Amino acid sequence: MKFRKTLALAAMLAAVPVVGVAGSAQASNCTSATSNGHCYAENQLEGNGSHPNAAGVDLDVNCLSVANRSTDFDDWEMWFATDTPQVSYDTWTEEGMTAGSLQGGYQGFLWYWADMRPNGTYNEHYIRNASVGTSTNVSVYYAGNDNDNVYLGGSLVGTSAGNGSGGLYANAGFESTTTAATLQGWADNFQYRVGSSWSWASPNVWNTNSGWVGTSASGSNLYASTGCGGGAAPLAAPAAHALPADAAQRARVLAQIVQGVATRAHGSHLGSARTTRSTRQQAIKALLGGDRVQGDQAVEVIQLNGDFSPVRSMKQRKAGALPTSNTLTILVDPATGRITDWGISNIGSAALAQLGPVSQLS
Template sequence: MVRAVGVWLGVAGTVGCVVLGGAGAAGAAGCSASGHCYAIDSASPRPRLTAASADLKVDCLSVANTAAQFANYEMWVKTNTPRVSFDTWVEIGMTSGTLQGGYRGLLWYWADKRPDNSYYEHYLGRARPGRAANVNVMYAGGAKWNVYLGRSYAGTSSGNGVNGLSVDTGAEVTTTRTTVNGSSSNYQYRNGGWHAVAPNVYRSANSKGLWSTYAKRGYFWTNTGCRRLGAAAEKPAPTAPVPNGRSAAAQALGQIGRTAAANAGERIPSGLSYVRTTRQRAAAATGSRVNSDESVYVVQMRGNFTAPRHPVPGKSGRPVTGHALTLVIDAATGQVTDWGLTSEMSGSFGPRTPIA
């Protein structure tokens, strides 16, 4: 047994690694929106990896304040790009708490960060406590990475490196008022053949006594205790079709856009506009692919934005920021299906209609 806080525990070749901790064991934890707390198991193989896979399961994953905080249980591959500083990546997992578009609760999502500092997030639907699902991030050639959930295609990240520097799995939270009980089984990477990940456990220093963890080859588990918060059920965003007619559509889309901008730290966005298209065309304009092709509106605006869910100190050390916010909104439900931050607004979505 190894007891440690905020250090890498390199125990490759051992049968298992246990790291025990309880709330208050080493002083109060300092998880926040700008300093996330992590409990993860990592591998950085040589030669570099070309795929990673795990069966993710949570028995509870929740936060007390779902409007402002979040907890993730996930797997991510840090990609080998010209910016070799661990700040480009592709991830997939379960999230509980605040999301763009008004969602609350336990959902599957995938996201990526690219060498041009762009960030995109995509929602995949409801996750269920106690049920494992396989996630896979696999190099697809041409600096593209395919993402799979339950062995079904979920999307593609483009322009994001030709192999992976490392793979991580585990928990990421912005608050100590959280419950996490999650595991990653059949946890492995591919470089030539498939290899089970040897235990290499990290708990961020600001976590202090928050986590209990256990790892052995091909398996990782972390736990805060489920306590009274329990597992957060999905609370979908309100469903309302985007109304027909230019004026009515602009009014509804403007409200959605300004709410999303406020969630990203910008209360007075400028240059709001929209384009009617399909989800696949919208994704293609950002160099991505997604797993459905419904009719959507793309809303864009300018401002000073920070990704509300992913400052990712464990992945890059810097918040994800941008001067352009893009939302993809399902025309039939009015819900955000995808969104992203970039350095500037793109005209590749098509002719834009201004939103007053």
């Protein structure tokens, strides 16, 4: 996606207040009922009513962190709300940077994309490590047949399958589970496409915590900041540790991973965990609704039954609450011990056995 250049934001930066050093603040949860219990600061509703078929923005941060990396996260991202009038809750494809607590209990700073679909399925896919001080374009294009193509830096990184017939609007900005967070971020050159024509975003800032994060929009550019506190040092990448070769030790590590994901996906009424081995593409096709990603390495596949709900969300505008799902699916790269993808759905337990022999973890 090619964007027209805009002027530097030096004047804007000088005008925006630095409010608080959240990294050293007392943790405070975001509890507004209108924002799904998360804090937001975003440029919103671009293309609303005109059904855009694509949107994109250049994302950059000098800092993005949370004080408690064990439980909280914050994102600098773009949401592409999808056109699914048959359900009462919002659906979307999102892409951006996330910092803090990642699924499985480890901590880091990564690029990711995720989707919430009309069948109640929510999936997350991790792309690669992120870094501060670098502007990178993210974009989503409707690809026909209810599919959205997701691009990072101009390269296709995934496809959200079965997620509505194009877009409703696009938002870009900040999401956090806590006010004990730091951010200095730019979302520049925000555009959306209707038909074959691209339009610049108009400033329309929505901020659930205006006393905590300072925001300013000029044309198609959004700036948001809490200040970086002690500096803009990036989070370390999640440590890579190959899964143990010993079967009993391997099972214990996988059980710890699934417990961490279940906790962060608000799991309750949990059953027993099961696992098999497959490849990333096969497992996503069979268990994560047909989303497509880049890469097809071997993966350990874990499933757990219970009640789960999405971890991330865009600010809901429809009346219906996001649905809960009864199956949690996790894909782990055995070479690194890191989760590549995970999702919640209502897929039956028998689907796991289609990939290979199934073993009980717990």
